[in-house]
Amino acid sequence: MLKGHKETLISAVALVVALPLFAAPAGADNNPPLAPLGDPPIPADNPQTPEKIELGRMLFFDPRLGGDASTACSSCHNQEQGWGFSDDLSRGYPGTVHWRNSQTVINSAYYGKLFWVGAASSLERQAPSAAKGAVAGNGENDVMEARLAFIPEYREAFRSVFGDEWPKIGNAWRAIASFERTLVQTDTPLDRYLRGEEEALSEQQLRGKALFEGKANCIECHNGPMATDERYYNIGVPPAPRWEEDALAQITFRYEQYAKGVTEELYRFIKDDAGLYYRTKQKEDMGKFRTPSLRYTLYTAPYMHNGALWDLTEVVEFYNNGGGENEFGHNLSPLIRPLGLNDDEIEDLVAFLEAFSGPEIRMTVPELPAYQPLPDPAE
Amino acid sequence: MIRIEFRGLLKIGVTAAVGMMAALVPGAAEDFGPVPQIETNAAQVELGRRLFFDKRLSGDAAISCASCHDPARGFADGLPLSAAYPGSLGFRNTPTLINTAHRAAWFHDGRLGSNLNDVTREMITEDYMMNMDMRLMQERFKQDPVYVEMFEAAGYGEPSNGGARKAIPEFLKTLISRNSAFDRGELSPSEQSGFTIFAGVAGCGTCHSGPRFTDDRVYNTGVPDNPEIWRNPMRHTTFVAYAMFMGIENFMNIRRDPGAHVRGHAADGSDVGTFLTPTLRELTHTGPYMHNGVFATLEEVIDFYDAGGGDDPNKDRRLMPLGLSKQQRTDLVAFLRALSGDPLTGPEFVWQDPIPTEYDVIDDWRETPN
Numbered sequence: 001m002l003k004g005h006k007e008t009l010i011s012a013v014a015l016v017v018a019l020p021l022f023a024a025p026a027g028a029d030n031n032p033p034l035a036p037l038g039d040p041p042i043p044a045d046n047p048q049t050p051e052k053i054e055l056g057r058m059l060f061f062d063p064r065l066g067g068d069a070s071t072a073c074s075s076c077h078n079q080e081q082g083w084g085f086s087d088d089l090s091r092g093y094p095g096t097v098h099w100r101n102s103q104t105v106i107n108s109a110y111y112g113k114l115f116w117v118g119a120a121s122s123l124e125r126q127a128p129s130a131a132k133g134a135v136a137g138n139g140e141n142d143v144m145e146a147r148l149a150f151i152p153e154y155r156e157a158f159r160s161v162f163g164d165e166w167p168k169i170g171n172a173w174r175a176i177a178s179f180e181r182t183l184v185q186t187d188t189p190l191d192r193y194l195r196g197e198e199e200a201l202s203e204q205q206l207r208g209k210a211l212f213e214g215k216a217n218c219i220e221c222h223n224g225p226m227a228t229d230e231r232y233y234n235i236g237v238p239p240a241p242r243w244e245e246d247a248l249a250q251i252t253f254r255y256e257q258y259a260k261g262v263t264e265e266l267y268r269f270i271k272d273d274a275g276l277y278y279r280t281k282q283k284e285d286m287g288k289f290r291t292p293s294l295r296y297t298l299y300t301a302p303y304m305h306n307g308a309l310w311d312l313t314e315v316v317e318f319y320n321n322g323g324g325e326n327e328f329g330h331n332l333s334p335l336i337r338p339l340g341l342n343d344d345e346i347e348d349l350v351a352f353l354e355a356f357s358g359p360e361i362r363m364t365v366p367e368l369p370a371y372q373p374l375p376d377p378a379e
Numbered sequence: 380m381i382r383i384e385f386r387g388l389l390k391i392g393v394t395a396a397v398g399m400m401a402a403l404v405p406g407a408a409e410d411f412g413p414v415p416q417i418e419t420n421a422a423q424v425e426l427g428r429r430l431f432f433d434k435r436l437s438g439d440a441a442i443s444c445a446s447c448h449d450p451a452r453g454f455a456d457g458l459p460l461s462a463a464y465p466g467s468l469g470f471r472n473t474p475t476l477i478n479t480a481h482r483a484a485w486f487h488d489g490r491l492g493s494n495l496n497d498v499t500r501e502m503i504t505e506d507y508m509m510n511m512d513m514r515l516m517q518e519r520f521k522q523d524p525v526y527v528e529m530f531e532a533a534g535y536g537e538p539s540n541g542g543a544r545k546a547i548p549e550f551l552k553t554l555i556s557r558n559s560a561f562d563r564g565e566l567s568p569s570e571q572s573g574f575t576i577f578a579g580v581a582g583c584g585t586c587h588s589g590p591r592f593t594d595d596r597v598y599n600t601g602v603p604d605n606p607e608i609w610r611n612p613m614r615h616t617t618f619v620a621y622a623m624f625m626g627i628e629n630f631m632n633i634r635r636d637p638g639a640h641v642r643g644h645a646a647d648g649s650d651v652g653t654f655l656t657p658t659l660r661e662l663t664h665t666g667p668y669m670h671n672g673v674f675a676t677l678e679e680v681i682d683f684y685d686a687g688g689g690d691d692p693n694k695d696r697r698l699m700p701l702g703l704s705k706q707q708r709t710d711l712v713a714f715l716r717a718l719s720g721d722p723l724t725g726p727e728f729v730w731q732d733p734i735p736t737e738y739d740v741i742d743d744w745r746e747t748p749n
Contacts, residue, residue, distance in 0.1 A: 067510050068439045069466030095440035096515070134512035138438045143467065143506045146619035149631065150612040166631055244745065247522055247738035254749050255518040268748040371612035377632045 032224040034213075036191040037295070040109035040181050046124060046174050048181060055157045056179030058366045059172050064147045065131050067138035070094055073130065073176065076102045079362055082299030083183065088307025089242055089249060092135040097248040099135070099240075099256050099273065101307035106296040106361060109181040110226050116305040117232070117276045118290050123177035128169075134259075135252050145169040153369035185296060189355040201355055208352025211345055216319065218349075220335050227294040227356060232276045233333040234287035236323030239272040240306040272327040273306060287328030298357035312350045320346060408574070413562040414478050414590045414660065417552040426529040427550025430543055432730040435519050436503055438510035440736065441465050444502065444547070447473045450724045453664025454554060459672025460607060460614060467507045468613040470621070470636065472672035475665045477723060478658050480552040483595040487670035488639045489655040490625070495548035503544075507617045513540035522738040554728065556591075556660045559720035566717055573714025576707050581684065585697055592659035592718065597639040599653045600698055601689025605671035609634050636671060649693050663719040677712045 042048055059065055063072040076090050076098070077083045083104045085091055090102035100116055108114060113121055120126035131137035131144065148154045148167035158167035161175065192200035201209065212218045221229050242249040257267045260278040276285035289305045303309045309318055318324060322338035341349065430436060434443045447461055448454040454476035456462065461469030471487055479485070484492040491498050503509045503516070520526040520538030527538060535542030560566055566574060578584045588594050608614045622630035625641040635652070643650040654670045668674040674683065683689065685708060688698035703711070741747050 064466070067466065067506065068441070068464060070439070093439060095435070095438065134438065134515045138510060138512070140506035140510070140620075142620040142623045143616065146616040146623065149619065150616055245740060247740045250741055250744060251515070251518045251522050251738065254521065255512075255515045257749065258518065259512075259514050270749070271745050371616075373610055373612055374615060374631075376609065376634050378634065 031219050031229075034190065034194065034209075034219070034223065034227060035225040036194040037107070037110070037184070037186040037188075037225045039186070040107075040184055042181060043122070043124075046177060048178050049161065051157065052161045052175050052178045053182055054179075054366075055154070055161055056175035056177065057363075058154075058368060059176050060179055061366055062368050064151075065137065065139060065144050065172065066093070067140070067143075068094065069147075071137055073105075073127075073137075074365075076136070077105045079360075082106070082296060082301075083361070084300045086301065088302050088310075089240060092248075092252065093133075093138040096135040097242075097246065097252055099249065099252045100305050101302065103292070104296050104300045105180055106183050106185060107226065107293055109184055110293070111228075111290075112230055113290070116289050116292075117279055118230075119279060123180050124173050127173040127176045131173075135255070141169050144172070147371070148172065150371045150374060151369050152372050183361065185358050185361060188295065188358040191358075193355070202351065204348050204351045205355050206352075207345075208348040208350070209355075211341065211349050212352055215345070216316075216339050216341060216349055217335065218319070221291045222294050228291040230290060232285065232288035232290055233335070234275070234289075234326070234328050234331040235319075235336045236287075236325055236329070236332050237289075237304045237306065237308050238324045238326055240308065243271070270327070274328065275305070284331060287326055287331050294353060294356045296357050296361075298354050299360055312353050313346065316341070316346050316349050316353070407578075408561070408564070410578075410584075410588070411561070411592065412590050414481065414556045416555050416557075417480055419549055419552050420533070422529070423533040423535075423546050423549040424553055426526075426533045426535075426542075427546035427548070428728070428730050429525070429529065429734065430547050431550055433734050434736065435523075435734075436509060436511060436516060436543075437464065438512070438515075439465060442509065444509075448476050450729050451664075451722070453477060453661040453719075454723070455665040457666070459667045459675070460605065463507045463617055464510045467617045467620075468611060469507070470608045470614045470618040471670055472667065474657060475661050476551055477554045477661045478556055478591045480548070480554065481591055482593075484655060487654050487657075488637075488641050489595075489597050490639075490642050492642075495551055496544045499544050499547045507620060513543075516540055516543070519738070522741070523735070524739060554723055556718075556720045559660070560717040561714075562720065567713065569710045569713045570717040571714075572707075573710035573712070573717075576703070576711050577714055581701055581703070581711065582697060583684070586656045587659050593656040595655065597643075597650070597653040597655050598695045598697075599638075599650075599691055599693045601652070601691035601694040602654070602669045602671065602683075603673055603689050604635055605673045608636070608671065638670065652691055652693060659715060660718050661720070663716050664722060677715050678708070681708045681711050681715075 060073045063069050063075065066072065071093055076085045078085060083106050085102035088101060090098035090100060092098040103116065108123065113119070114123065114126040120129060131139045132141075145167065148158070148169070154167055158164040158171055162168065162171040164171060189200045189205070221231065221233060223229055240249065243253050254267075257270060262270070262274075262278070272287070274286045276288040277283070279285070297303065297312065301311055303312075303315050309315045319336070320339045320341045323332065323336040431444045434440050434446070436443060442464065447456050449456055456473045459472060461471060461473040463469040474487065480495060485495075485498045491501065500513075501508070503511045504513060517538060517540045520530070520543065530536065530538045530542050533542065533546055535545065556562075560570065561574075586594055586596070586598055608618060618636070619630060622633070622637075627633070627637055627641060637651045639653040639655065640648065640651045643653070662668070662677060666675060666677070668677070668680050674680045681703075684698070685701045685703045687700035688694055
């Protein structure tokens with residue numbers, strides 16, 4: 001299939017219907033408390049089975065689900081890098097660099113909407129856009145689907161899991177989603193503490209927890225079992241320095257603006273990631289990003305949508321200073337303001353953030369089955 | 380959209396071909412004559428030439444047009460079956476681009492009948508060819524100051540995929556055969572005798588007519604299958620992807636290239652195995668031969684025609700055993716060789732300066748409009 005392309009520079013009509021996304025009214029009382037994490041929701045139309053999960057696991061590690069068979073999901077969601085990618089901007093498809101930080105896939109099963117600006121409504125829909133995007137997998141359905149048909153083990157698995165005569169690419173995404181729903185962590189020190197194991201948190205962490213829920217007011221946005229309200233805010237993360245220093249990053253930056261169909265005026269002059277704006281095309285959504293979970297962040301540095309902050313101490317200092325500055329200052333969340341934490345308090349808060357992560361989740365990389373010629377049905 | 384175009388084209392092709400059958404078979408050298416040169420715009424050609432050799436036009440920046448269309452091999456690749464975008468292998472022979480600007484339809488199956496702008500787009504965006512998102516390609520061009528100047532000089536304004544799709548065809552227009560022994564009127568006695576056979580008893584000129592020795596129509600000559608396509612999953616997958624996209628029925632179970640059936644869709648399958656008549660110019664540079672490269676040498680091709688073509692129930696009626704003598708076969712090969720001209724390997728055809736694989740940073744990025 002031919003790759004998508006646009007004849008005109010700017011599409012006049014925004015493809016996405018604007019949805020009003022209201023911020024929660026301020027007031028800590030309304031915030032759901034931190035809570036232990038239960039099992040992830042499983043969609044009725046894609047139930048978990050061990051066979052499906054195993055198929056999804058293989059596909060997650062298989063670079064043949066991508067343009068030049070070099071870049072698997074696991075290339076950017078590397079288990080040794082917190083199931084993300086340890087650089088400010090994610091690596092891209094060969095010949096490119098991505099323009100955002102790679103998110104961990106651990107616990108992605110719990111989100112209502114995926115990606116930094118919630119651009120995908122389910123894991124089943126997220127996977128194809130990752131595999132096909134020009135700076136991610138750069139694959140096309142027909143070639144990827146054709147490849148699956150030439151791998152006998154996949155043929156067999158798609159047949160028994162989905163009843164496919166020939167593997168269907170849509171079912172590859174379903175299997176991957178099922179695998180991702182197993183990448184969860186529900187027994188962090190914080191979970192254990194909240195389930196009544198009082199010694200699961202240290203004294204220092206308990207002081208940090210009090211700050212989190214009080215003076216530092218993190219709970220305003222990072223609340224509930226996932227420590228996220230899944231709303232969108234501009235907290236003032238500064239633009240990625242690489243856009244000024246790295247030619248490939250400059251190319252991708254412009255490509256993203258163009259591909260997202262911003263106005264010509266904006267395309268010419270924007271020098272930062274407008275975040276939620278690309279979905280809603282509402283000025284008041286510029287610079288807003290989804291509050292991310294704080295779970296598993298011990299392993300996922302650097303932080304923020306463009307990896308601007310390199311460790312958790314930097315993150316807490318960032319908040320302590322009242323956030324940072326970007327092009328969209330007019331949208332800065334009023335909830336972000338100087339906190340007046342002293343050095344000890346900063347350390348306590350960082351220690352508490354570490355309680356959102358249990359041990360690293362690691363697994364053996366599956367051995368991938370090889371292509372085999374297809375027997376001629378006429379013989 | 381594309382497929383409707385093919386259907387229209389085929390209808391015209393079919394009726395015209397039927398009308399032609401009774402018409403005069405060309406026989407004199409003037410009926411073939413030299414291939415006319417095409418007027419071009421120098422700045423646009425120059426831009427097109429650089430683009431043609433630039434690997435950054437492919438998704439992972441690994442291959443350029445010239446990776447498969449190599450000037451030293453007559454703008455083909457010397458392989459039976461083409462390479463492809465990394466991760467895949469091709470299922471067809473790479474055709475020469477020399478004289479392609481005069482064609483009326485493109486690709487072995489003739490599936491594009493519009494213009495080289497569309498052909499270029501297909502080459503760049505097709506996932507098993509260059510697999511490029513042209514929106515990203517355009518931003519790559521804008522990052523290269525040489526392109527910024529060249530697009531401007533070519534009159535295309537700032538770098539754009541639209542400009543690239545105009546400039547590359549402009550370059551292709553310069554790839555015209557020149558100075559073959561046939562065009563100079565300097566055929567040896569053996570070559571001359573080969574021409575007489577070609578245009579006479581062997582009836583080659585019915586299909587291989589005009590200055591490029593092709594009528595741009597499709598025929599079934601019964602060229603045998605190339606089993607390498609089905610033996611090698613890297614090629615078979617590419618075929619499946621193609622067949623899926625072209626809407627070919629039962630594509631997982633066929634083991635044969637349907638050819639121009641993709642544009643004709645004859646319900647009885649009678650157009651399965653028809654392929655576009657290729658040019659016979661520059662053959663000395665462009666082997667192996669046929670849509671699937673099954674013949675390594677011109678001698679094999681002549682033996683094939685001498686036997687009346689291949690085995691196929693729908694084979695064109697014009698192909699019949701010829702009973703040529705050994706000498707006649709030798710002469711015919713000699714004539715075909717005399718249709719090759721000067722190799723197009725000079726600086727007017729081959730980009731000379733190194734093309735950077737990396738890009739310059741825009742230093743004052745914040746102050747520079749995108």
